[in-house]
Amino acid sequence: MPKIESSFLDISRLDALASQRTLIHGLDPRAKIVTTLIFIFIVVSFPKHEVTALVPFTLYPVVLIALANLPPGYLFQKVLLAAPFAFFVGIFNPLLDSEVLIHLGPVGISGGWVSFASIMLRFGLTVGAALVLVATTGMNGIGAGLEKLGAPNSFAVQLTFLYRYLFVLTDEAARMVRARSLRSFGIKGTEVKVFGYMIGHLLLRTMDRAQRIHQAMLCRGFTGELRLPVPLKFSWRDMGFLAGWSSLFILMRLVNIPQWMGLLVTEVLG
Amino acid sequence: MHMADALISPAVGGLMWAATAGLTVYSARKVKEELDDRKVPLMGVLGAFIFAAQMINFTIPATGSSGHLGGGMILAILLGPYAAFLTMASILTVQALFFADGGLLALGCNIFNLGFFPCFVAYPFIFRNIVGAGANARRILTGSMISAILALQMGALGVVLETFFSGISELPFSTFLLVMQPIHLAIGIVEGMATAAVVTFVWKARPEVMELAAAPEPLTRVSLKPVLVGLLAVAFITAGVLSWFASASPDGLEWSMARTSGKEELEAPEHGLHALLAAAQKATAFLPDYGFKEQEQDKVVPREPAAKVQEVESWPSVNGGTSVSGIVGAMLTLAMAGLIGFGLRRYQQRA
Numbered sequence: 001m002p003k004i005e006s007s008f009l010d011i012s013r014l015d016a017l018a019s020q021r022t023l024i025h026g027l028d029p030r031a032k033i034v035t036t037l038i039f040i041f042i043v044v045s046f047p048k049h050e051v052t053a054l055v056p057f058t059l060y061p062v063v064l065i066a067l068a069n070l071p072p073g074y075l076f077q078k079v080l081l082a083a084p085f086a087f088f089v090g091i092f093n094p095l096l097d098s099e100v101l102i103h104l105g106p107v108g109i110s111g112g113w114v115s116f117a118s119i120m121l122r123f124g125l126t127v128g129a130a131l132v133l134v135a136t137t138g139m140n141g142i143g144a145g146l147e148k149l150g151a152p153n154s155f156a157v158q159l160t161f162l163y164r165y166l167f168v169l170t171d172e173a174a175r176m177v178r179a180r181s182l183r184s185f186g187i188k189g190t191e192v193k194v195f196g197y198m199i200g201h202l203l204l205r206t207m208d209r210a211q212r213i214h215q216a217m218l219c220r221g222f223t224g225e226l227r228l229p230v231p232l233k234f235s236w237r238d239m240g241f242l243a244g245w246s247s248l249f250i251l252m253r254l255v256n257i258p259q260w261m262g263l264l265v266t267e268v269l270g
Numbered sequence: 271m272h273m274a275d276a277l278i279s280p281a282v283g284g285l286m287w288a289a290t291a292g293l294t295v296y297s298a299r300k301v302k303e304e305l306d307d308r309k310v311p312l313m314g315v316l317g318a319f320i321f322a323a324q325m326i327n328f329t330i331p332a333t334g335s336s337g338h339l340g341g342g343m344i345l346a347i348l349l350g351p352y353a354a355f356l357t358m359a360s361i362l363t364v365q366a367l368f369f370a371d372g373g374l375l376a377l378g379c380n381i382f383n384l385g386f387f388p389c390f391v392a393y394p395f396i397f398r399n400i401v402g403a404g405a406n407a408r409r410i411l412t413g414s415m416i417s418a419i420l421a422l423q424m425g426a427l428g429v430v431l432e433t434f435f436s437g438i439s440e441l442p443f444s445t446f447l448l449v450m451q452p453i454h455l456a457i458g459i460v461e462g463m464a465t466a467a468v469v470t471f472v473w474k475a476r477p478e479v480m481e482l483a484a485a486p487e488p489l490t491r492v493s494l495k496p497v498l499v500g501l502l503a504v505a506f507i508t509a510g511v512l513s514w515f516a517s518a519s520p521d522g523l524e525w526s527m528a529r530t531s532g533k534e535e536l537e538a539p540e541h542g543l544h545a546l547l548a549a550a551q552k553a554t555a556f557l558p559d560y561g562f563k564e565q566e567q568d569k570v571v572p573r574e575p576a577a578k579v580q581e582v583e584s585w586p587s588v589n590g591g592t593s594v595s596g597i598v599g600a601m602l603t604l605a606m607a608g609l610i611g612f613g614l615r616r617y618q619q620r621a
Contacts, residue, residue: 011368022618040375045280048438052596059607066614082370086274089439096440104597112440119438123276127370134367142367152298154310158360161314166321166364173322195328196467199339202326203348203472206319213311226310262599 010078012167014131017070018138024068029137029145031238035245036133040126042249048115049101053256054122060245061128068136075135079127083120090119139163148232157226165209173202272365272380273429275373279436286432287378293386294359300352309353316345317357321364328464339464340457342388343418347397347469351389358385383428392421405477407470414466419458426454 018025024032043057065072097112134142140160147156176198214222275283301309320341341361345354359381365371372380400413430450434443 014368037374040275040373041280041283044275044278044283044375052600055600055603056607058604059610062607062611063614066611067618069615069618072611078370085272086276089274089277089433089441093440096442115438115440119276122438123274126275126373126375130367130374131370133374139364139367152295154298154301155294155356155359157310158313158317158356159363161311162317162357162360162364165315165318169315169318169322170325173325177326192328192463192467195326195464196471198326199323199464199468200471200475202322203319203468204475206315206322207312210312210315211308213315214308217311222307222310256596258599258603259596260599261602262595262597265598265602266595 013074014135015138017135018141020069022068022136024064024136027136027241028232028234028238029141030149030232030234031242032133032137033142033145033149035242036129038246039129039249042253043122043125043129045253046118046122048118049111051114051118051121052258052262053252054118054125056252056257057125057249060249061125061132064132064136068132070132070135075128075131078131079124082127083123086119086123090116090123093119144232153225168209169202169206172205176202272362272372273376273383273432275375277433277436277438278376278379279438280375282432282436283375283378285378286382287375290359290378290381290386293355293382293390297352297355301356304350304352309349313349313353313357314360316348317361317364320345320357320361323468339468340384340418340422340461342384342421343392343397343414343461343465344468346389346393347414347465348472351393354393355385355389358389379428379432383425383432387424387428388417388421391424392417396420405473407473410469410473411466414469415459415462418462418465419455422454422458422461423451426450 039057039060043054046054064070065075093116094110094112097115098110099112100108101111101114102109137145140163143156143160143163146159147153180194180198301313320339323339323341326339342354342358345357348354349357362372362377362380362384366374366377366380396417397413400416401409427447427450430443430447433439433441433446439446
């Protein structure tokens, strides 16, 4: 259980990172959301045996991590924690595709390992970009940005609402779990029946809470539509961020920079 | 169960995004039409509840492992399909952003797999038909079990299909299917038990809560039609627009051709550093040959061998050189990216 509690503590750490004030944090959420989506889309659009051309894309997370004053080790750890699904699906590639694709002197590397490396690289890049987005924008910023980008108001409100009460309810659940384990003298498992009671009580309390929130909202003049209080202004700087990165991504999609540099170097040495 | 960005192609990701966006807009409109503004905070708090509930585990009878509540079914039972779909979408968005579960491009796939099937298929067509008007403990148990199992089976099938059509993983369709479906049968049974336990408790303690969801406007076949029609239209349009991406990387066919021609024995001739470097020099001489592949980029010809390594298969001498230079170049690029990051960090700390 401490493990799960700490994983939620983690959210608050990302939240704390998002409340910094740097050049990147000051950008409009829309600029960052759209740039992140373009980044992911382009990274994913490479053919499946591509590895080298993906490497330059590390520039985007690296630059943002540096400028936004984010802890790289911590983000890397979060990326690793999320890896299992991509890893276990990807690891079958080397088994199923053993055609030798790259020859390094006497050593042949099969196409499966190449595409596996490609999958893991894609995974790191896409997940890293998403984490950087959260850590520089925060949930409220993302909610407001999504709404301005055309997402339905009720979805944006739902997103911010969920995030607001996530901390409250996970605290409550953690207290319930601790209370149960203290009373059951360290017996590990919970029966389905006890589980049903616990979750059921939590659910009823949650619904009561929703009712109180609703009444409080009515007192404050709630009419059915919620306005998100994050003022947004799309300035030239945001435009520059979006256009600059997007054109760089497109350039890196069209030109395999590492291949080109490597040829230059090996040729000079040769 | 969450799809990952790394395993999907832009065409599949974009298509599922479009489908999910359409469903979200449609559900948002429906929720608004219901004019029940109590649901606004209720949806938000229940979304948070699903996260909290996942912290409480139970022991699966007869095994050592533990399970927890997944979410889709219980939300549909408590909120009705439209509000539940929106809530599920928000849960998966938060998971993608904060826990790096899945990814942003795969979010469309994930919301579809874990939101659409329980909310728009399993709940209205299975759970409602079984539990219906006269709820009792046994009906709730069977209804929850069957609908949770079927929702997860459909979701798992969705994952398999999305992976297969993306073509990034080498897993053959049938193998992946045979792995995924039984695993999700087990997960579905656990999910069904958990859902039944909670729903039974709520039904006993406060039956009016469930009525709340059941009361407004029953979901019939007729009202599901626009969703399906819209989905199909969106799917066709997106597939049309995005299909050029698929054709822009025609490596699947070429790769299988290279494989069937089986060139492994050709790799032998050169060994050692000298041969590799010589090959690297020779590589430049070969390069013009690939110019015709992408006419618009004959200025940047050197990228060709790496982008289409598989084509070079039949010229092992080129192959060795280009892969070495590719690796050297990749290292250099990484080092440069790292240096840039380090430099910027220093600059940032001084500023």
